[in-house]
Amino acid sequence: MASPTLTSTPHPAAEPTPPGASRAKDRGMDRGFRYLSIASGVLILLVLAAVAAFLVVRALPALKAGDAISQDVGWIGAGQSLWTVIGPLVFGTVLAAIAALAMAVPVAIGIALFISHYAPRRLANGLGYLVDLLAAIPSVVYGLWGVMVLAPVLQPVWDFLVRWLGWIPLFAGDSNGNASNPPRVLLTAALVLAVMILPIITAVSREVFLQTPRLHEEAALALGATRWELVRMAVLPFARSGIVSAAMLGLGRALGETMAVLMVLSPGMLYSFKLLVASQQQTIAANIAAKFADANAMGVSALIATGLALFVITLVVNMAARAIVARRKDFSGAN
């Protein structure tokens, strides 16, 4: 107990207001640290504003150019303006993303349920890790795999779809009545996208499923519910909004994905619902990557304008996703 720092404890009466230099320094550090962290928070807002501002500024020339733009930008046809090409691009982007979502969501829910409520606990962690691994694979590798391994496998499947389900507009064939060969079609790209967004949807829904209050699960079980009835009674209703937001997050990812689409899809600029015919649609992100290298000043401006459109779309989707689920309460409450 002979420590000098401790024995120097001042007399009680004087103590609660010790003026010492070190206290003043501590207070200064306290304030400095606080301001530093607040400044970082503000910086984030500024960065986001800057992203939007730069995009708008660089997009303005193309937006103002009207149909004169087609003289400068090769991929905009004569007499067309930026607006006439943004339309099909937005259409293609949304169509690809929705097709991907439609394939990914049911499977992702299945996987998430498997991990959260069906697989033996010990297995579940490992399996969860395996699915997370899918998320860690770079998109360019997906592109490579999609175009060189997956596409050849899909050809007979797409042929089959056109043959038997061709009466559904989505699965209509080309004017020869076939699925395009090779299958560089939207559905192939969407399938690769679906595999890519699977992990994120799975991860979020798994998280939500695992958060189903034990109380509700036990209530269902105690009423004599089977595993599936438990899921339907307690898990799914509880997780509904979580699933929606997971899907929206996946949608956001799919909207912005570039390489896989660039490598897999044969592009076109049409408002076409044909998923199995090539050269019908193109996505904004892939179009930027494809056209950016050889764009002149106006071309870059036009591409940035499409990028702005993409930014706005993903913004809306993500905001919607966040709005649907009120953010989880703080974990950290004490007492």
Added chain:
Amino acid sequence: GSDNATGGSSAASSSGSAAPALSGTLNGGGSSAQDKAQQAWIAGFQTTNPDATINYTKSDSGAGRKGLLDGSLAFAGTDAALDPTKEIATSGTACQGGKAIDLPVYISPIAIAFNVPGVTELNLSADTVAKIFSGAVTTWNDPAITADNPKATLSGPITVVYRSDDSGTTKNFTDYLKKAAPSVWNYDVTNTFPVTKDTFQGQNGTSAVVQGIQAGTGTIGYADASAVGSLGKVSVKVGSAFVAPTAAAAAAAVDASKRDTDGRADNDVAIKIDRTTTAAGAYPAILVSYLGVCDTYATAAQADLVKGYASYVVSSAGQDQAAKAAGSAPISDTLRKDVLSAIATIKAKG
């Protein structure tokens, strides 16, 4: 890590050349058709000049010309000569008060490649090619095709694979179709392939086109002959014979063509390709690709580097290197003389 990937030693390979080795970095870019040849030239040039680094960013001709004109590239690879009024006239800023010039360095046939099971040889007339690529002929057993290929068993729908990005290859190919099959081909000559049909597939870049042709069945498309690999190549009707896209046939077509002098300076070497030639053994669907350079550079070092590199590219050693790597046709000695004298005019500012 090592930049010496080929295991060569710089001393050994520079022993032959008497000229002092150059140094510095040169950024070029553009035509993807030239890419394979450029890689070969860069390798050869860097071996003799180990302190020099040449970067060639493959994108497309438009990007190369754009880069040259906005000063971000020191040289461009372009499949079409610079436009005298639109481009050369505005090159003053980027070229330090001088102007941009064209140097033809790479002559290559554009192969019309196909992938039809069991068929290795295909003969087509220019009209038939134009019909296929305009969508007028949609099946392989169309009489227009079978007439020229009595022995082949052809059937099934045709999938046309084209370049979806802006490309000099497309421009040369559509130029060929317009001039050689004027009655069938009604489209303008453009960098962007003009026909869209739901049996056509656009692909982004030369190799994607080739990949697309290869991955499908009943496909046909056009690409620089150097890139098509083992795919079947169409022999086109010239005069009364069918000519395959070989280097020699391409050289013959260039020999049959004249220089383009419209509004161009003497040191601007452009070629007006004669697509309708009937010279024996000439393959007119060719692409003449240029090195776009400035005739004035900011520093002597840069000017020397450009001159050194361009000279190496057109030298017979360089042309052989390219022929080996990319299957291109070496330029003729007459043309080489013109190009070398154009290169000699490149200088530093001031």
Added chain:
Amino acid sequence: MSQRIDAKDLNIYYGSFLAVAGVNMSIAPRSVTALIGPSGCGKSTFLRTLNRMHEVIPGARVQGTVEIDGVDLYGAGVDPVAVRRQVGMVFQRPNPFPTMSIAENVLAGVRLNNKRINKSDANELVEASLRGANLWNEVKDRLDRPGSGLSGGQQQRLCIARAIAVRPQVLLMDEPCSALDPISTLAVEDLIAELKSEYTIVIVTHNMQQAARVSDRTGFFNLEATGKPGRLIEIDETATIFSSPREQATEDYISGRFG
């Protein structure tokens, strides 16, 4: 409607951890049995073995037998899903399904087996169950409102209504009042007294006064030290346990010397 329960030589494990050891207990039909003991002694664990809810926890298992009217719940061929219909359960914290209305909550268990229960039967059942849980008068005007809008005590009685709607033989309650205010607690205690005439009831409580108030018999669980298994120290008439327990530990516990 009510059955006799016999637990014999029951050992209850979480994985390799023996949580409760050697329980022998007989519970008479139409009676209320209270289980008391310090925290962690295994009251909840034991209770959950009576309707095989214990198995829901990964790695949890049971040795020994639990018989209801002579049928071993853990015997071959017995389906846990069916067991839980016969032995209902009410939990510490009220847990109505938040996405369902009050009426739907009551019918939740019935709907599982009988999808197409017709409307008037359903209404009858809802009313009967809610009356049984002493809740009918308070909620009859808002049967289609969410169950989560009720007060804690009402929610707990709703959960009891839901449990008795499937007409179980036995009703298990794990500290049903510990999250409730005194008034709600009273309401539930009254309800237990009424239900006794129809069901066999086992209730876990940490409140000795409550045990004394509601139960016919009381069992005392204890554990020697953390890590050791909990044991049933003694079980007897409630009056006996609180006035003259046989064991010293019981006396120490009820006189507040620990826990």
Added chain:
Amino acid sequence: MSQRIDAKDLNIYYGSFLAVAGVNMSIAPRSVTALIGPSGCGKSTFLRTLNRMHEVIPGARVQGTVEIDGVDLYGAGVDPVAVRRQVGMVFQRPNPFPTMSIAENVLAGVRLNNKRINKSDANELVEASLRGANLWNEVKDRLDRPGSGLSGGQQQRLCIARAIAVRPQVLLMDEPCSALDPISTLAVEDLIAELKSEYTIVIVTHNMQQAARVSDRTGFFNLEATGKPGRLIEIDETATIFSSPREQATEDYISGRFG
């Protein structure tokens, strides 16, 4: 080492919610004061105002004065950091720093403040504090092992050692035994009895037997209804409170009629 504490007209708010109202209390030096009352009546809230830990919660604030030997803790220029060095605190759940060894945990109050302390002083301080917390013999061979490896009761005593290592004037304890088993509880209760000779101790407990065992004086908090503020109903000698309280509410509470 110990001080007198006077709370005067203390109103405690969470934002605009008045959690505790009008507390007047005097605490003698070198005594143990126990605070009891039903859940949510504001015992913890009041305790935390005694070392300005209350302020840590966003929006929380205080009206009135708390004086330690006549110095108002909430007076102008008083640094909360300095206050907390004078008034130590032990929490409901033992919370040793998981990244530190036992010895480091004891020294945390010194070390975290970036104070230099030489090795032998440090060793002395560790031993003295652990002896003070009745823990020395149990852990002296493993001072460099993680503190989280100890049993709950040992962890709690480690936290007490950590608190007394900075030599506070007053020691506040918020239900220090509620997460402990009976044996650990006893050890901590014994410790409190010893510490009393050096420190002024205020302890919150939900266990009335414990209050009766350890404290000299007992204060009873209550609240009329949820949403209303908690109030100090009465404070008196412990013996008096448990034998003949002045207020009916107190009597109801200690006889187990609610809570």
Added chain:
Amino acid sequence: MATLEQVPDSTEALRRALTQVDPARKRKDVVMRVLVYLAFALAILPLVSLIWSVLVRGLGRFDGYFLLHSMRNVFGGMDAGGAYHAILGTVLITGWATLISVPIGLLVAIYLVEYGTGALARAVTFFVDVMTGIPSIVAGLFAFSLFYLLVGPDSRSGIVGAVALAVLMVPVVIRSSEEMLRLVPNELREASLALGVPKWLTIVRVVLRTAVAGLTTGVMIAIARVIGETAPLIITVGASNSINNNVFSGNMMTLPVFVYNQYGSGLVACTPGDASCIPTINYDRAWTAALTLILLVMLLNLVARGVSRLFSPKTRS
């Protein structure tokens, strides 16, 4: 009430009631179980196929030579060339992106968890979420435009790419750090504050120290998220065949762009009989580089796990 099943009135009836569940319910349970298992199998299929393809096609060239040599002077079908320059570029650019984003991200997380209240904190939280959704190509465009204004048209360099990646990384770092900081029990903060430790020291010495394992994992996750980005790097960094270790000037190669470029180079036209020429060399290199990239990501994962194990507080007994 007539619709309810019979009340068992004997042991036999009870036994029946305890052993029989409505077969329709049983069937449905089984069907759903099969579907759920199937969904999982369906997800594992592409993963296995992908890993298998990459291994089978990439292992052939995966050796020391490939890892330690660049592509300088390599052309045509030459059996030469490696990805050293691309690995270096990826490491440098991601490293810089990390250097930029981690301090900012960590400070913002600290702000949100320890200080944030009111409108600013809500705005930051919301816009961080929004930022998570920025498409990578848009981030690339942003960095490109920014440096275009600052440096001019010839702005391509590693640092531009690093800025683009940092824009993508920051929200991930914030999210995961925030989560990790919130996991630090308030009890520890209070324990420290109650000892008279000022808040900033509490944050630095207790909160960050306790969370350090989780924080590292979060950073690794963020790195893994951007290390495979291709499109923004094509726009901002370009490509090169030679080693360039200066992120502030000149094109650089990165592994994903290397994969894409090699794929884009396509088949080589070899003169028949030329044994030194490999027609598929470009695809081979693409697959090997893809394998390298995946291994790099897995390595990061392993490092993260190791670090997390090393630093994680010893859990309560």
